[in-house]
Amino acid sequence: MSQSQIILLVLAIVGVAFGIGVVLIGRRTKPAPAPRTTIAQERATTTVIDKPVDAPIIAEPVAVAPVIDEPVVVEAVVAEPVVEELITRSVRDRLSKARGALSGAVGSVLGRSGVDQSTWDDLEEALLRADVGVKVSTALLDELRGRVKAKELTTPHEVIGALRSTMKSRLAGASRELNFDSSLEGPNIWLMVGVNGAGKTTSLGKIAAQQVAAGHRVVMAAGDTFRAAAGEQLATWAERSGAEIVRGAEGGDPSSVIFDAVQSAGARGADLVLADTAGRLQSNTNLMEELRKVRRVAEKGTGRVTEVLLVIDATTGQNGLVQARQFADATQVTGVVLTKLDGSAKGGIVFAIETELSIPVKLVGLGETIGDLVAFDPDEFVDALFD
Numbered sequence: 001m002s003q004s005q006i007i008l009l010v011l012a013i014v015g016v017a018f019g020i021g022v023v024l025i026g027r028r029t030k031p032a033p034a035p036r037t038t039i040a041q042e043r044a045t046t047t048v049i050d051k052p053v054d055a056p057i058i059a060e061p062v063a064v065a066p067v068i069d070e071p072v073v074v075e076a077v078v079a080e081p082v083v084e085e086l087i088t089r090s091v092r093d094r095l096s097k098a099r100g101a102l103s104g105a106v107g108s109v110l111g112r113s114g115v116d117q118s119t120w121d122d123l124e125e126a127l128l129r130a131d132v133g134v135k136v137s138t139a140l141l142d143e144l145r146g147r148v149k150a151k152e153l154t155t156p157h158e159v160i161g162a163l164r165s166t167m168k169s170r171l172a173g174a175s176r177e178l179n180f181d182s183s184l185e186g187p188n189i190w191l192m193v194g195v196n197g198a199g200k201t202t203s204l205g206k207i208a209a210q211q212v213a214a215g216h217r218v219v220m221a222a223g224d225t226f227r228a229a230a231g232e233q234l235a236t237w238a239e240r241s242g243a244e245i246v247r248g249a250e251g252g253d254p255s256s257v258i259f260d261a262v263q264s265a266g267a268r269g270a271d272l273v274l275a276d277t278a279g280r281l282q283s284n285t286n287l288m289e290e291l292r293k294v295r296r297v298a299e300k301g302t303g304r305v306t307e308v309l310l311v312i313d314a315t316t317g318q319n320g321l322v323q324a325r326q327f328a329d330a331t332q333v334t335g336v337v338l339t340k341l342d343g344s345a346k347g348g349i350v351f352a353i354e355t356e357l358s359i360p361v362k363l364v365g366l367g368e369t370i371g372d373l374v375a376f377d378p379d380e381f382v383d384a385l386f387d
Helices: 003-029 039-045 096-110 117-129 134-149 156-171 200-213 230-241 254-268 287-298 318-331 349-357 378-386
Strands: 072-074 188-193 218-222 244-247 272-276 304-313 335-339 361-365 373-375
Touching: 096 117, 096 156, 096 378, 117 134, 117 156, 134 156, 134 349, 156 349, 156 378, 188 200, 188 287, 188 318, 200 218, 200 230, 200 272, 200 304, 200 335, 200 361, 200 373, 218 230, 218 254, 230 244, 244 254, 254 272, 254 287, 272 287, 287 304, 287 318, 304 318, 318 349, 335 349, 349 361
Parallel strands: 188 272, 188 304, 218 244, 218 272, 304 335, 335 361
Antiparallel strands: 072 244, 361 373
16 A cells, blocks of 8 residues: 555544544533423413313313302402493483384374364373373373363374373372482492392392492392392392492301391491392292392391382383282382383383382492493483373
């Protein structure tokens, strides 16, 4: 082998050795891979529910306080203030169905040249369709007939104008303010009574929003312990209105819940307790007897019942009058909340309730939003029926 070949061989061996050395050095200096996270470590750093492999992983729900035998006080936060423009929304815009019950008859009467029997027939039918009731309708029209006979009213326009004025006068003079006694040492207690489905709980929530906005500290009492989910519904309203709430076990004693709510309100310096009550019982106990007991127990502490609001669904018509009689006898009703008036052609029940039972309608429900429970204005109401 020549000298030049030997030199080339040596250089080749050195090159191979150098390459192997570089590879070995690179392997020694390469950073070690991160250790695998174990399942136990993953569970320690995330909040998931233990599920089978093929089940979806979902976030762990927020813990809910268990229902126990003793009432539980839940502090609610203000989540939605009352919007003033909703409260002042036009009543006329919401009474299209009730107005329709009268508008056809009024148009027919005004289209005539004089006042005759058909005038009275049309008006009577319209009043009955509006659910004013036979007794009140007869009284209204008898008065007008007498004035026509005495020549005080001679034209259809005068008859319609007199009917409008007479209907307003029938509703005049009643006190429609919600009773709040600021001189009490303990809280005022407002009981909400009525049958299931009339809108008691929803109305209570809306009233709470109004009273919180007026500066009162409000405690709600979830006294309808017999209706499924009534407590949850009221808790939602408490959050929306900024009120507090006292709840008890489902099916528990309503009187106990309301009594504890009054005691809690007194201890916390709250000045108003809004108490939901049962509209139906899942037992042989008479509902009216239960409500009498609720009222007695509510006043055993420092609080006083200053308002008993009967909630009536306007769409039930004359059945609402029957309900009003029953509840008035049992609970000393001081005012009526007439709900769902925007969806009813039977707003005339207002006249039957006030004329026959002498119970003032204080609030009317004109929609679903938190501001759609408004103070009842009789003049505005009657005008909305005619115009």
